[in-house]
Amino acid sequence: MLCVEAKSLSKSYGNVTAVDSIDLSVESGKIFGFLGPNGAGKTTTIKLLTTLILPTSGTINILGMDAARYPLKVRKKIGVVLQQPSYEPNLTVERSLEKYGMMWDVDSKTRRDRVEELLAAFDLQEIRKKKNDDISIGQRRRVQVAREFMHDMDLLFLDEPTVGLDPSARRGLLDYIKGKVRDGLTIFFTTHILEEAEYLCDEIAIINHGKIIAVDTPDELKNKFGREKTIKVHIGKAEDVGAILQGVGKYEVSHDEGTVITLHSADSEQALVKILQVLNANNIAVEDLSVVPTSLEEIFLTVVKNSNNNFGGKLASNSSSDK
Ligand SMILES: Nc1ncnc2c1ncn2[C@@H]1O[C@H](COP(=O)(O)OP(=O)(O)OP(=O)(O)O)[C@@H](O)[C@H]1O
Ligand SMILES: [Mg+2]
Structure with a gap:
């Protein structure tokens, strides 16, 4: 079954086309990686797919529902962790999780169990009584990602979830995500860390200047370009x-x-x-x-560079010895 299906999806802000007629399909139970340089259109795509903003044109189907017609129904079934940090300064870590569960109408027993599970999984036990204002940036990001797992969902969007996490927290998060996917969750996530995409993703799409320039499994990308x-x-x-x-x-x-x-x-x-x-x-x-x-990183750079050249070379690499 397709969990995400977007067709000819575009979003313009004035004369900037942030997302330029992209097609996307994500099968359920998979981890889909969305890669691209800064300003490529990743966050805009996530906002479109999660119904936070409206497309300029194109269609979006999420879990079998037309997102334009049933945005609220869609939102009930999905989770999203945005790139932008978000936290309530005066809430403690454990209350942040608890409150999120309440917002989603999770019953109190399940809530308590999940809070404990997440505090352990995200290594937050020692700071559970601390206020969000008094913890580090990486710890705050961990809370922001962890709280999303308080509710049941079929599809989760993560916009650069590992930014600011130390290597062990990052690996912890990736493995936690893998476990959830084994239990049936579908993940759509963006990252700039190519090893992460390779470690986690069944399929990868690379976007540049709002257009998708490659979609494939990590292995196939290596075969094709590497x-x-x-x-x-x-x-x-x-x-x-x-x-x-x-x-x-x-x-x-x-x-x-x-x-x-x-x-x-x-x-x-x-x-x-x-x-x-x-x-x-x-x-x-x-x-x-x-x-x-050739590593996935080099493939990424090659694919993006070739596509920049097709855009008139306005961002072409300034490597001096390229012939
Ligand atoms: N609200 C907005 N108003 C105007 N332009 C916007 C808005 N949001 C995004 N853009 C523009 O759309 C383009 C795509 O931005 P987007 O945030 O989707 O990129 P991104 O791929 O997520 O980048 P990053 O890796 O830096 O997070 C950029 O040129 C950006 O300046
Ligand atoms: Mg972004």
């Missing part, structure tokens, strides 16, 4: 290799105490042989070299 490997050749001395590397393909050069040549190639063996031959012919000694599969 068949190439990344080759790094390290030279001990600072060398001006620009001239001698003419013709070996597209590469980047950076300098640390020596020189690093980075090359992305689908035919990494041949590219490597070529570079080594050229360096050898010029008596340049190689200190170290490595060949690694």
Whole structure:
């Protein structure tokens, strides 16, 4: 079953098209990752899908309901944690959870159980009696995410839930989410941390300038865009290799105490042989070299950069050695 289905969805603010005719479908029981650079349209999309704002055009179906016709019914079935921090300064951590449960009409026994479960799961027990005003930013974010789990829902939208969390809190949250998905919850979430998307997501969509530029499983994205490997050749001395590397393909050069040549190639063996031959012919000694599969992060950068070029290159990378 499709949990989220959006067709030709657009949202404009004056002459800014924040979301530009996107189609989305999310199957139930899956974790859908929504990635894109700042200002790409992620938060706007979440606000549209959760009925917080109205689209300029297009249709949204959530859990089988037309969101434009039944916004209240939709809201009853979903949860959302917005990117914007939100908390009541004078409430204690445990009261924040408790109150959220009351707002959602959760019965008192279930409420008590869930408060305890969430305080433990989000490592908030020690600060349960502290006021939101008196806890750290990361702790506040944990409370903001935790309280959303006080109520029953079929679909949860999370807009950068892990921002400000330390590595162990982040891993804790991701694993808690995974557990909920095993129990049947569907998740739509945004992040800038690619490892996170890879760890969690069944499917990933990349959005840029309001348009979706790629949708696939993390593995398929790697297959499609990342068949190439990344080759790094390290030279001990600072060398001006620009001239001698003419013709070996597209590469980047950076300098640390020596020189690093980075090359992305689908035919990494041949590219490597070529570079080594050229360096050898010029008596340049190689200190170290490595060949690694391209990471999701590099794929993300490549896909976004290519799409920027299609937008007239107005945000194209200023990498000096790109040919
Ligand atoms: N209320 C608004 N009024 C006018 N323009 C807006 C409004 N909200 C968003 N925008 C614009 O819409 C575009 C998309 O913004 P959005 O917040 O959806 O980006 P995002 O992908 O969530 O970015 P980030 O990664 O920084 O959170 C941006 O150009 C933004 O300036
Ligand atoms: Mg955002």
